[in-house]
Amino acid sequence: MKKLKGAWLKLFQSDNEAWWKRKKKLWEERDAEIVKINGKGEIYQKLRTANAVEYEYLLHLTYLIKQDNHFHREEQVVPYRFQLIDGDIVNHHVIPSIRNQDEIKPIKPDDFREISEVRFSYDRRAAVQYAERWWNSYNPEYRTFDVDCTNYVSQCLRAGGAPMRGAPNRENGWWYSGDNWSFSWAVAHSLRWYLAGSNQGLKGKEVESAEELIPGDIICYDFQGDGRWDHNTIVVSKDAYGMPLVNAHTDNSRHRYWSYEDSTAWTPNIQYKFFRIGE
Incomplete structure (x- = not known):
């Protein structure tokens, strides 16, 4: 060559x-x-x-x-x-990636709501360290997906201490076990709704702007603006003006500007969701 x-x-x-x-x-x-x-x-x-x-x-x-x-x-x-x-x-x-690598279920926030409240201490530093360690490689303890963004983000959250729950029902909770996992672990659309709806263990507090996020938080992307969420990233740092820089899998990226305007998947209709984790 x-x-x-x-x-x-x-x-x-x-x-x-x-x-x-x-x-x-x-x-x-x-x-x-x-x-x-x-x-x-x-x-x-x-x-x-x-x-x-x-x-x-x-x-x-x-x-x-x-x-x-x-x-x-x-x-x-x-x-x-x-x-x-x-x-x-x-x-x-x-080489184009498949938009969603697994089944898409019609999920609503109430599908994940629980009456009980279980708190956990989120170790943001550990989550970011994991994101940096594995941004361009694959932890052999987990399966690798063709569209791996949500699997990677879930691993980062798990490294930060997020507790798993809901097994073996794939439509419940957020979990990974051997050769099985929840939809929310590996499917971008499902994790977006899980973070919005969970009231115990791993949960996300939606904020209005990317600037409010800190390392360890999660951004969800709907590139077409059609209600089907395509991608997730984890915040690992900030630029000089305090805006998030993110890591991601699928097209593996490190310290990328959060808006993804430089992505071939970006469209003017893009929608974002910003989640603070553990609050």
Whole structure:
């Protein structure tokens, strides 16, 4: 693959000009700039057909961002696919993720409400440490999903001491056990409603703005604005202006600006929910 050696970033930018402009604008609006970007690709699958060779690879992007006198590093891993025909790279594109990886049940907040009140002490530091440790890898103690964002966030919450309950009924509570788990553990839509409705153990207090969140809190995303919640992230830090930076799985990301305006999934109809955990 000599053609790709050292050319990962150039290939990515040439195929994503609109995205690149949107990402730069996102930080310019925050009085910040991307002062350096690096890209490294790692091929993990090769498939030979009659007319071409198809490759799938992970592109690890690293951005150095300067905001006032503050610097932070953002990282992102994006899965790509391309074909090699007669030595030329063609059909180079992002590998799309499935919108929801599990069954979607019609869930309402009251489905999770309990009369009893059980409190727990949420260890935010432990949750964030876990999020940093596993942002671009997978804990072998848990199953890995094709769409892994909610599974990853649930693991972070569990590392922070959130108690599991509801097994073995997948439609109840929030839990993971061996080869089984609740919908709320692994499905973005279900976790959003669980956090809103739970009155014991793990629960979330909805706040009005992202600025009110602190490390260890959760953001939920409805990219299409159609009521089906697609994605979850965990807050791990703040930028120089006090706005959340988040970690996530699926397109693995570290210290990404919370709004996801630089995502290919973003639309003008996007909706957010902001949850303080353990209060």
